[in-house]
Amino acid sequence: MRDLVEESGLVIETQGLRISRRGQSLLDVPNLRLGGPGPTVILGPNGAGKSLLLRCLHGLIQADAGTVRQNGRALDAEERASQAMVFQRPVMLRRSVAGNLDFVLRRRGLNRAQRQARIAALLAEGGLPSRARQGARSLSVGEAQRLAILRALATEPEVLFLDEPTSALDPGATQAVESLVLRASARGVRIVMVTHDIGQARRLAADVVVMMGGQVVEHGPAAQVLDDPASGAVRRFLAGELIF
Amino acid sequence: MQNFAQEMQAAFALVLAGDSELLGIVGLSLRVSLFAVLCAALIGMPLGAALAVGRFPGRRAMVVLVNALMGLPPVVVGLIVYLMLSRSGPLGVLQLLYTPTAMIIAQVVLVTPIIAALTRQVVEMLDAEYAEQMRSLGLSRLATVPVLLWDGRVALLTALLAGFGRAIAEVGAVIIVGGNINHVTRVMTTAIALETSKGNLALALALGAVLIGIAVAVNALVSLLGARSRAEALAHA
Known part of the structure; x- marks a missing residue:
């Protein structure tokens, strides 16, 4: 905290x-x-x-x-x-919803387990857990904007x-x-x-x-x-x- | 048309029987063109990406040049590569004329501009969308390039397939630099030209059928990938 x-x-x-x-x-x-x-x-x-x-x-x-x-x-x-x-x-990004978050987390040097835990937490925060494996570009505009915010928040x-x-x-x-x-x-x-x-x-x-x-x-x-x-x-x- | 029907029958018999001469020619064609596309990709993709994201003097002129080179006449490329590789040419000492390597060089010259130009288009369009976001995430321009290439992978694969289509169907350049030597540099297109003039229509037709089959398969793959990426884009509109 x-x-x-x-x-x-x-x-x-x-x-x-x-x-x-x-x-x-x-x-x-x-x-x-x-x-x-x-x-x-x-x-x-x-x-x-x-x-x-x-x-x-x-x-x-x-x-x-x-x-x-x-x-x-x-x-x-x-x-x-x-x-x-x-x-x-x-x-x-032309990746899955989870992949969009993973892109940022990977750059921050988190290991695989840490990234997966963080992705799960972020998707839950944004109400998108069921979308994890879906292509990010197939989200609705509202969902895409939420994902964009989650991705920004992933940089802490x-x-x-x-x-x-x-x-x-x-x-x-x-x-x-x-x-x-x-x-x-x-x-x-x-x-x-x-x-x-x-x-x-x-x-x-x-x-x-x-x-x-x-x-x-x-x-x-x-x-x-x-x-x-x-x-x-x-x-x-x-x-x-x-x-x- | 009795003759034609018979020749067609003989042609399909050759294909179905897996005639060894036929397979040899098809195999060499695939090896030469696949290797040429690989080399062209290694040159063309970085070149295209550099033209898309780089900001250097002469960039505009280079873009125009690369676009223009997409329409290079194969016979002229064959002639130039022939002159370079001929005994008195600057690369004559390598003794590459009339070898598969010479054919690969000619095809690389033909295909590289296609891959470079299409890569530039793909990367430039993606960059217009990504640039601010990547900068916001702290990526330098150089660090953005692999992201753009990866995210443009479907379109880039289409570019590779377009290059392969050009290479495998090409006849003018490879017949000049390869010489159409049996079991050495005889590929599908040059064999078809030769066998037709010899009146051996069965083998020519069989090779033609295989060539068309490959062309159709490549194009089907291109349109399939294109449809997939369009569907993704539409879903986002």
């Missing part, structure tokens, strides 16, 4: 993060600080820079300027290894980034993914999740970051941001106006 006190101390912060293309600013996040134990939800309309920010925080994209730090350290291979990411469209991450993991899912499948995410959070995995579903933000978030036009327009405890936002634009967005 992880040390919860230490876990809640995990901090990811940006310093002067900027990305622009052809003179247009896509991302401008001078100083965002993600601390605290609960899930962070990054909210905003399409093209707000949410996914871009997530990729920068995970080190998948190198920003034009600025840095990302985790617990005060620049993102190096070691810090990145403590992070995992789940994508909007789950990437299923301290931080789990999720990029709109439920955008293509129906309510039942969304609920299954959300409960998986919440259980991981309860075990001490730091969750940072992008969504444009305001209801999802209400259900999951401890703190909410609202982005528009590549900038963070509001960041604070979920209740405060969702119920009493400071910015007029955020208020209109939360009220369901079509902002783009």
